[in-house]
Amino acid sequence: MYQIRLAISTLSLFFFSTVILQAQSTIFGYVKDIDTNKAVEFVSVYAKGTSYATETDKYGEYSLTIPSGENLTLVFSRIGYVETDMRLDAMKANQKRNININLAPEVSDVDVTIRTSKIEDVGMVVEEVTELKKLPTASGNFESILPHIALGTSGGTGGELSSQYNVRGGNYDENLVYINDFEIFRPQLIRASQQEGLSFPNIDLIRDVSFSSGGFESKYGDKMSSVLDIRYKRPDRFAASVSGSFLGGSAHIEGSKRLGKNAYNKLRYLVGARYKTTRYLLGSLDVQGEYIPDFSDLQSYISYDISKSLQLGVLTNYNRSKFRFTPRERVSASGLFTQVLQLTTIFEGREVNDYENAMAGVSLTFIPEKDKNPLFLKLLASYYDNYESERFDLLGFYRLSQVEFDLEGEGSVNEVAVLGVGTQQLYARNRLKYTIANTELRGGYELQVSDRANHFFQFGVKYQQEDIDDRLSEWERIDSAGYSLPFDENEVLVNDLIKSNNQINSYRIQAYFQDSYNILKANSYELKLNGGVRVHHWSFNGETKISPRFQIFYRPLKSGKEITYKIAGGLYYQPPFYRDIRRISGTINEDISAQRSMHLVAGLSYDFDWKRISRKKFRLISEIYYKKLDNLISYEIDNVRIRYSGENDASGYVAGLDLRLNGEFVPGAESWLNLSILQARESLNDVQHLKFVQGQEEPEQVDYVPRPTDQFFNLSLFFQDYLPKNKDFKMSLNLSFGSGLPFGQRGNNQIYRNTFRYKNYQRVDIGFSYQLWDESKRQTKPYHFLRSTQQAYLSFEVFNLLQIANVGSNTWIKTIGNQQYAIPNFLTSRRINLRFRVDF
Structure with missing residues (x-):
């Protein structure tokens, strides 16, 4: 309890911590x-x-x-x-x-983390993943960890089952992901978090990660929110691991082998396989039925040092996700004691979703042997092949009623009034196929100006070909009290009818150039200036965009305090991908333009001593930011599905504050605390927005309304502890709290836009692990049955410890009087998981 109290007290104490000098x-x-x-x-x-x-x-x-x-x-x-x-x-x-x-x-593929100076660590949040593997997560995907280590990052409406994340008021599609310099692309058709399979990053293969929440360098691509840069391992010796739980399992193998007469002719290999099934978790949802989720992937990274200056790398991945669902019944209630709504639905039909994607990437890195002014060249080529389909024909017979609880009797539920009885039919036969092929040349050259100053020039040119084949056929039919809605005496009408067939072939040309100028004045200051520009041309709309970006880092050396100040910004364009240009009706907007975000970020990083807690330094990162948004493509979010308008019809802004504190609140066990406050607003073009104000009869005109990602407050904590007399027993606590995200009335979310909010998201996951074996015990326990392994541990995890009913989306029920009721779709309840892991 003493250690937990110390962890909680950081919220009020870390601003007033003083540096204690030591011998x-x-x-x-x-x-x-x-x-x-x-x-x-x-x-x-x-x-x-x-x-x-x-x-x-x-x-x-x-x-x-x-x-x-x-x-x-x-x-x-x-x-x-x-x-x-x-x-x-x-x-x-x-x-x-x-x-x-x-x-x-040794040959390097520029994957080695170069620590030329302390100031280099401030541009992005950089973390190793050893401790993060122990974090209890329901999704099993690496991205679920990001809200705990990255600034301004939250999980979004998909909740614990989703790997999607929002960064500083942006949506999931606004985030860049790289693995060993290859840009990663993700599935497009997923509607709900329970359909999500395994994301690309495999934590067993990761060496370290870098993350920027905004104001990133020109060498990174054209998105408006963030960049996640992942580096896979370069193993020098054999290692392997096996893990399993109620939610699936994984295995990996790594090592190196000398091929050739020279010591540098090394073949290094990383191979990982994963399987995931969320059937156990989905059994706690309010829609009962037969869930059959099967998700698996196999990936590898193999590199060969051809010479001291030349290295070949190959990254491959095959991912298959199949989600089958036969719903039977749903009974859910919402509201207060004074007015409780209960929705009872009996289902017929089935849903089958299939996602299959493959990727192969090849890199060739050249680093000549030079005593002065080193340089590198890296050639990359990759190919993505994706097939996605969703098929469902679901018939729901629903009854919406107002009920009351018999608090004096046996606690039974009594129906007071029937608000709606009807049938809802959902139908879809959608299929999306797309291939992406690209070739890129990157390079860098370091120019030493003096002993204390140097330039590092970097450049890149990339060509990308995209071929998309999309077929949409979906509709919804509502029958309320024997009348089809919308009602017409002459014909049966359906809602949200979409029928389209689109083929798009286009290419993109991208280029960047940047310079990092580092100056070190002994006993005075250290300064880094980074400036660059990106160019992006897309053949589909013939548009070319130029994005200047800059970063300034300053670290005073006289004070003795390890503080680095940061200012960054620039123009960040986001040219559309396929779903951005597709209207709600399924037609394509050929006049679409790139969205634009102007970033301005200021912050500091402070490493300080807190001797009462730990002998190792703590790090506090604080950033304030403002993003001016224009030429936006408006959208609405339903669970994890982002539905774009397909038009450049909005503008807006985002402003906020992010704080992160990490260190060893308990000696030898690092923890992270993240706090974010933001305001995200937008305005639709040619629309006068209104909102209702309590106590006023007439609505009030407003210039801006909340964006779908406007989450005012978000708090994430990853805390570790252990038994003082036995460090083999450890505890990992994962706490998340986020204020409710906004949403609007279905089909009528223009003038009164995003006027409602989901309830606050609150969740606590906790894990208790026991280290069964560690190789340091070989001398004391030479005959242990696990002696041939490196380490092994067993974990007992409790997801949603407090059993809080969080909301992921709404089901909209319409009556014959054209009234709409929003019935919340709740996320998973409390579940227990048992996990084991063995490292060789």
């Missing part, structure tokens, strides 16, 4: 090339898990001040060389020690 020691020495015996400059030297870092000068020499009395791991890292770790025993106060290192050259 220090010094290590110094030189770094040389093991083959040529020449000095190696710009080698990053840092103590792992701390903020203590430096780099070698042109003579290969370095000096680093470190805390005394601690066992540390020193890391020596530079592009083109094998990263070297060294265990350093605790040193006495004011002690000095000489450590000289010889680095072995």
Whole structure:
């Protein structure tokens, strides 16, 4: 309880924390090339898990001040060389020690994290994933972790079953995802979170992740909200893992093998397979029936060092998701004690959704051996093949009534009035096929101006071909009290009739250039200036957009405090993809234009000591931002389905504040706390918006209304703890709270737009794990049945611990009097999961 109280107290204490000085020691020495015996400059030297870092000068020499009395791991890292770790025993106060290192050259595909200076860590949130694997998540997808580690990120309306996420008032389609520099594309037809399968990132294969919530560099693509940059491992030795739970399982294998006479001719391989089924979770939904979800994928990343300067990489993925559902009955109620609405529905029919996609990417990286002004060139080519289909014919016989509870008797439910009786039929035969092929050349060149200043120029050119074949056939029929709605004496009318067949072939040409200028004035300041520009041309509408972007980072060195200030911004265009240009009717808008967002971000990163809690530093990141939005394509969200208008018919803005604190609230167990406040507003062109004000008879005119992603407050906490006398017993707590997202009346969401809100999203997931085995126990337990493994643990997880009924969307019921009632569709209830994992 004491540790939990300390964790909670951070909300009020971290702004007033002071830096407590400690006794220090010094290590110094030189770094040389093991083959040529020449000095190696710009080698990053840092103590792992701390903020203590430096780099070698042109003579290969370095000096680093470190805390005394601690066992540390020193890391020596530079592009083109094998990263070297060294265990350093605790040193006495004011002690000095000489450590000289010889680095072995190695081919790099620019995946190695280069820590040229401390200021480099501030542009994006960078995290390793070792601890994040223990986070209890219902979806099993990596993206479910992002709200806990990334600034301004929330889970959206899909809730715990979805891997979709919103960033600073944007929707899911506004986010970029890269894996080893390959841009990742995702399914388009998914309507509800229970249909979602496995997302592309496989956490067993990930080395580290970088995330930017806005104001990112020109080298990243054309989206308006965020970029997630994932790097897969480059293994040097064999390792494997196997895990399983009530929700599926996974396995992976990795390693390296020397091929050829030279030591650098290495083949490295990563292979991962996953299977997921949410049938157990879906049994807690209010719609009862037979759920058969089957999701699986297989992916690999294989690289081969052809020479010291040339490396080949191949990334492949095959993903199959099949969701079959036969509903039987639904009984759900909503409202207060004074007026409770109950919807009872008996179903006929079936739903079958099938998503199949494959991807293959090849990269060739060239890094010539140069003592000065290093450069790299990287050629990438990838191909995506996607097939998606959704087929359903569902007939629901519903009865909507007002009920009251017999609180004095047996607690029975009594029907007071019948508000609507009828039939709702939903029909769809939709199919989407698309292929995306692209080729890209990237490069970088470092120009050393002086010992304390350098430029790093980067450029890229990309060609992308897109072929889309879409067939839509869907409608809804409502029969209320024997009358088909909308009612016509001469014919039977249906709602939301969409019939279309679209084929689109287009190409895109993209290019960027940027320069990062770094200046270091000893004992004064460190400054990084990044400026660049992107160009995007799309053949479909003949439009070319130019996006200038900038970043400024400043770190004063005189104060002794580890604070870095940041200002970033620019123009971020988002040229449409297929669903953006498709109107609600299914027709294509050939005059569509790119959406635009102007970013302005200011913030700071502060590493500070909090000795009462932990000996390791905490990090506080704070950012304020403003985004001016225009040329928007308006949309509405139903569960996870984004329905675009297909027109550039809106403008708006987003403003907010993000805070993140991470550190070891419990020694040896890192935790993250995220807090976000935002306001997202929009205005439809040529529409005078109105809203009802309590106490006024006439509605009030307003210039802006809430966007569908307007979530005023969001809080996420990932907290870890363990038993003080037995660290094998650990606890992981995942807490999420978000204010309700807005929505509007179905079919009438223009003038009175997004006037209602869902209830607040509140959820607590908790996991208890016991480490059955660790390789450090081999000497004390040489005959343990798990002795051949590296580590193994068993987890007991409780999803939705407090059993809160969160809402994912609404079912709209219309009566013969043309009244509409919104009945909430609740997300999953409390469920228990058992999970095991073995690492080899």
